[in-house]
Amino acid sequence: MSDAPALKEWFNAARYRWFADELASLTPRxxxxxxxxxxLPGLDERSLLQRIRRTSEAMSATLPADYPKALAVLKxxxxxxxxxxxxLVLPDFVGLYGHDDFDASMDALAFFTRFGSAEFAIREFLKRDLPRTLAVMERWSLDKNEHLRRLASEGCRPRLPWSFRLPALIADPSPVxxxxxxxxxxxxxYVRKSVANHLNDITKDHPDWTLATLRRWTTKNPHTAWIARRALRTLIKAGHPEALALFGVKPGAFVRVENLTLSAPAITLGDRLSFSYDVTSTSSRSQRIVADYAVHYVKKSGDLSRKVFKLSEFDLPARSRVSLKKSQRFQNFTTRTHYAGEHRIELLLNGQSVASTSFMLHVTSPKSRLLT
Incomplete structure (x- = not known):
């Protein structure tokens, strides 16, 4: 199976010729x-972010020197x-060249986010003037356009992936x-996912602040309840008692775990591994059960790295029994490279480790696979 094209290939030679043609049609000179x-020179060696930045620089060199006039062309x-x-290149241009015209830049980001995303560019303004920029974003949070409301949350996440962190908001989340x-x-x-991810970011530094916020919000609204559950996913996976209690789940579980079985004792990279097990209640009362599992991946150093995944959530009646199963493919991604060695599967119920077992992962080179 062929790999999907790298994201950076969205900015290839054909794209740049398209850029040039379109901009020429909009700007007579x-x-x-x-x-x-x-x-174009050196294009192959540039990463995605480098290509975006080079595009912004090229537009600055060829569009009108007057910033508002350049924005008019880009709009x-x-x-x-x-x-x-x-x-993404449009807000990047604003984040790079718009610091001296705050109002025009905010207007431009509000416009451009309707066509893509401006969460990275707005952070350049948050870094320079947090109160003033947050005041604008608070107004955006009430806008009728969902893209602008989403930007209001996503742009000020303290730990936004692919971007620099915002130390002031990591230290104190109250301004947001x-x-x-x-x-x-x-x-x-689209907006709720951003709000939940934003709150999940905050749990990594201020779990009590996040929990207090969610307790104050009524979870009778299904949209708010959805946000709360997703926002606390990291704390729930870690077995945080107060996070579990917010959903009527008690830490630990009165159960017996049996018959943990793997589909194979060893697999090869690209294969799928299945596991199953039985959970029997030892309680005279019904229990709310949150079932997760962790994979302990072998790192390049040979040490293990633990990652928790969601499995199931259910009510377990008194003295009853339920069978659970899961299948997961082990393949390389841009965010994870697998290494050969003994991996572990760990079972978690209500945040507590209840059983584990090991399996071997073999990693073969593309050449050796062709020979088999």
């Missing part, structure tokens, strides 16, 4: 050759994109509270 001279360009991922309050029961799943 646009220097097409100069734009391509900025973007006309935005609807012409055939893929929202490529529009009004934004999260406004979005706590949002109709848009």
């Amino acid at each position: 646009f220097d097409r050759k100069k734009f391509l001279a900025h973007t 006309k360009l935005a609807p012409r994109f055939d893929h929202n991922f490529v529009t 509270a009004p934004i999260l309050e406004n979005l706590r029961a949002d109709d848009s799943l």
